[in-house]
Amino acid sequence: MTDEAPVERHPLQPFLPPNARLLMLGSFPPPRRRWCMDFFYPNRTNQMWLIFGLVFCGDSQRLVDAGHKTFRQADIEALLRERGIALFDTATAVRRLSGNASDKDLEIVEKTDIAALLRQLPQCHDIVCTGQKSFSVLTDDYGVPVPPLGACNAFSLAGRPMRLWRMPSSSRAYPMKLEEKAAHYRRLMQAVGILPEPTVQPAAATPST
Numbered sequence: 001m002t003d004e005a006p007v008e009r010h011p012l013q014p015f016l017p018p019n020a021r022l023l024m025l026g027s028f029p030p031p032r033r034r035w036c037m038d039f040f041y042p043n044r045t046n047q048m049w050l051i052f053g054l055v056f057c058g059d060s061q062r063l064v065d066a067g068h069k070t071f072r073q074a075d076i077e078a079l080l081r082e083r084g085i086a087l088f089d090t091a092t093a094v095r096r097l098s099g100n101a102s103d104k105d106l107e108i109v110e111k112t113d114i115a116a117l118l119r120q121l122p123q124c125h126d127i128v129c130t131g132q133k134s135f136s137v138l139t140d141d142y143g144v145p146v147p148p149l150g151a152c153n154a155f156s157l158a159g160r161p162m163r164l165w166r167m168p169s170s171s172r173a174y175p176m177k178l179e180e181k182a183a184h185y186r187r188l189m190q191a192v193g194i195l196p197e198p199t200v201q202p203a204a205a206t207p208s209t
Contacts (some may be wrong), residue, residue, distance in 0.1 A: 001161050005095035012040065012088075015168050020086035020121045023115070027103050027133040028091045036070040039077070040087045041170060044069060047178055048170035049076060054182035055189060056083065083194050086121055088112060090129070090137040103133035108187045113138045126152070126192045128165040138164055152185050156203070183191075 026040065034043045041048035043178060049071045053062035056079060061077070063072050080087065093110035114137065118124055129135045135146050144155035144164050152163040164190055168174055168181045189195040 004095055005091050005107070007095055010089060010092045012038070014086070014088040014117055014120075015040065015073075015080065016086045016088075016117065016120050017081045017084055017122070018122075019071075019081075019084040019125050021084045021126065021194060023086045023088070023117065023121060023124050024066050024125045025112070025127060025129050025134050025137075026089045027131055028089050028094050028106055029095070029208075037073045037074050039071075040089075042071075044071075045172045047172055047181065050178055051170060051182045051185050052076070052079065054179070055186045055195070060178060060182075083189075084123070085194065086117070086124065088117060090114070090134045103131050106133055108133075109138070111141070114138070114141075118157060118160065125161060126163045126165060128167050128188060130167050130169045135164075135166070150187065 007137055008028075008158050011032070015016050019127075029035070029040070030043050036042055036044040049063040050060040053060045053064070057063075063076050065072050067177060071149060077103065090112050091106070091110065092112050093108075095107040097107055098105040100131045114127075122141060127138070129138065132146070138144050138155075139146060142155055147153040147164060147166045149166055149168060152165040155162050155164060167184055186195065190197050
């Protein structure tokens with residue numbers, strides 16, 4: 001029963017570089033036994049830092065410390081600060097109804113005050129979520145519908161124009177190739193202005209006959 005599951009409070013502080021242009025919101029960290037580092041997306045099987053390695057470094061292993069079976073946390077934090085990407089989750093307290101990390105088995109007890117996060121991020125006008133649980137706070141509290149995969153919906157939060165983006169889940173179980181996930185994230189980073197837009201080469205002139 002729900003009332004038998006203990007309330008678990010978020011174990012991490014929000015990661016909020018003051019220059020952030022993008023706020024990434026997950027649902028809630030997995031149980032501590034699944035962590036390989038004390039940071040967001042800490043599960044060794046989660047693909048988020050492989051995706052970021054491909055998007056920003058062209059190498060899925062760039063942020064992986066294979067020898068210690070973990071990720072390169074210092075490099076990850078430096079990359080996020082350099083690029084202006086903030087991280088947190090949409091819940092600050094939950095109950096795990098089945099004792100696992102699945103979103104469908106999380107009951108949100110306390111939602112994150114997203115407006116309070118944004119007050120610390122004056123340049124941020126874009127939020128990205130990856131799962132239905134993380135979208136629930138945005139849809140319930142601000143009435144913004146869930147966009148199609150890879151797209152965004154515009155909304156207003158505390159008078160600030162915002163865009164809510166939907167990206168594929170970084171869970172290894174999500175049925176999409178790593179390179180395809182990275183392509184979605186690359187387009188997001190380009191749309192937000194974190195990465196330059198691809199240069200379109202002019203068509204070669206057709207020789208006159």
